[in-house]
Amino acid sequence: MASNQIPTKTTLSLLDNIAQLGDGLKNGSPGAREGLLDASRSLITELSHPSENMLQLLWAQPAHLNILWMAVEIKLFHALENLPETGATVGEIAEKCDKNVDPVIVGRMLRHLRAMGTVRETGQDTFANTPISAAFAEQSYQDSILFVAEDFQPVHQSMKSYFEDHGWKCPDDGTDAPFQQTYNCKGSHYFEYFQKNPEMGRRFAGMMEAWSKGRPRWFDEDYYPVRDRLINGAEKDALFLVDVGGGSGHDVEGLRQAFEGQLPGSLVLQDRPEILTLAKLGVGVEPMAHDFLEDQPAKGARAYYLHSIIQDWNDEVNTKILKAIVPAMRKGYSKVLVNEFVVPNQGAHWAQTCLDWELMAALGARHRTEEEHRKLYEGAGLNMTGIWRHPSGLDSLIELELA
Template sequence: MSSSSGPLSAQCEQILAAIKQYERSGQTDRTQRIGLVQSLNKLALRLKDPREAIFDHFTNFVETCNLRALLELRVPETIPREQSMTAKELAAKVGADEALIVRLMRILTVTGIFEMVGPDEYAHTPFSLAYLEGHEVDFFKLMCDEILVNTSRLPEYFREVGRKDTMSMTSNPFAWGNNSDGKSFFEIISQDPRRIKQFDIAMSTQDSVLPVLGMYPFGTELAGVPDTETRPLIVDIGGGRGQSLLQIKQQWPDLKGKLILQDRPMVLNSFPALPGIEKMPHDFFTPQPVKNAHAYYIRRCFHNWTDAHCMKILEQIVPAMASDSRILIGEMVVPEYGSERPGNVEDMTCYWMDQAMFTFGGRERTESDWKKMFESAGLKLVKIWRSQASSQTVLEARLN
């Protein structure tokens, strides 16, 4: 949106013009808003002394840790939404030391998460209320408890294990950090009911906020395909509780053809029948039983696995494909140098998510990574269907 070179005053004028345009547009365009935030961040960076900026990392780190601690103490939900509460009152309510509440709150009032309205007296802001209302808070807790605690030990991990990228689901920073080398992430957290419950809640809430629609136009791309009476239209592989197929059906009710939802039996048995959707137990590491479907759809699965595991998944699907079948993979695409940024803004999600995947053996992938994987499986990347101002995509691949 604005240049990070040239006079500071010129950069400010460019940002001011963009803000005025944003206000005229009704302040509803997400791409414009994110672009403005990133422009202001670039301006702030130019004003910082590089050595002083090192200490910004401490601010971010302590803010994150204190927020997680306050969530554990149930402080955000204890403060009335439209009233204030003193540290003494909070301490009595949550069973903590008054001095502890004061110390945890200090940085969070300065950074604007909470508001200090009097001596050691606090009130909510829109940012603290988000920890009561947003699905993201469950994912925040999971990232702090399972990912941050292990990534913070990477220097020790590199000294002890070696300076290696993670290529294993059972030998990685997460397994090492839990003293459980040889076990996967799921095997480790499943030993603790609290941890597996937190994971299940975080994944279900996170999945509800990540887009299914707005990328691949199922309604137009699959309209009028042949033989829908004998060939399934969409097979949703590893599709969980059917949230993707339900959204597709709602958006395009006139689509013709069978919709099949595949997942492990324990998943499919956990919810009732879905109208117009056939449940089918299936492990995606075994041969695909549905032949000649028009679309084999897999959303938010590949990033959990190593390249070798992803290749095995593809190798189970390819033999089942007809010459005009397509594989649709809903995943992020990490930008490379000079590659397309939807909306000309940088979506940071793919970078921190890749770090999370690194911890237990998965990864987010670049376009080059995807092309290489598809080619190895006998496929070709036809198109990347991108969402606006986001790394979320649907990658379309067909037989080579």
């Protein structure tokens, strides 16, 4: 759409960077894939006219989200399953959808999904699956789409009224944030609201499961040295790790599978009772209903693991969460492992910045820099003994011990 123009120095620099990262990808260099994604996004932004950026942001992406939502409703992604590489016609796909949907609607949906890279177009009015659309047929991805489009999008629409009512001050209270403004539940926390609206809570849990897919796991060999830092020196047949607020258990179960038969002790998954019913756990993982604001009942574990917990609360509540664990720890033996984003002081990634905004909207919470993390933990009687990060990841594993 934009007229031809002489490449800027920034454009030329990005092209050189992409060429180098491309070579790195061919040679299997760690981080090359992620670097290419970032550099390619930057190149698209640099080459696009402001009006093209506007159309992409304000027209194409909102329409894409809406169509993904409608696609879940009519089971479009299930209709695309098991199609041949050559695809199927719009009419054939529509016949497999729910709700007796008009084939004209299906065709219009598929054309925009193709334009956004979600499905393939193999011929006139003929479409086929992609890895993306195949994934979108999975329950966790369906839950993610429904949660964002149906349950959380209204929160974005309430932001203006929230800020106007609160003098454009940043929320710092999990019971009075834009989410509470949207659902008229001031005084109730985000997660308390889920208890009264279990379908929303189930979708949220599914979204958290989908979020973990394709990402480096904290127990991967190139991430945190589990064997050196936890297994070595751990007491045999004792409590090994407690996953505090671990949701449906994808972390603790992933650890069990990765080190099956090699862990010296037992594993515990803690969360609210209604969340634990969603967990699918193998032998050796015990579910335990627990409110992490109350004293930790699992004493003397080698490690207490918190994934995306600290980011959900303000400093006051986080101090209570941590101080509830401290008495259960054994000095010189127990560790607290915090799996979170550690936001750089400059050049934060889009995944960090967008989630920071969502945390504010839902929980009156935020992400933290390294210094902010350190200050919080020291205030609870813990010392940071190390920060680990996978070369292909964005989050970090912070290790803490009793001061």
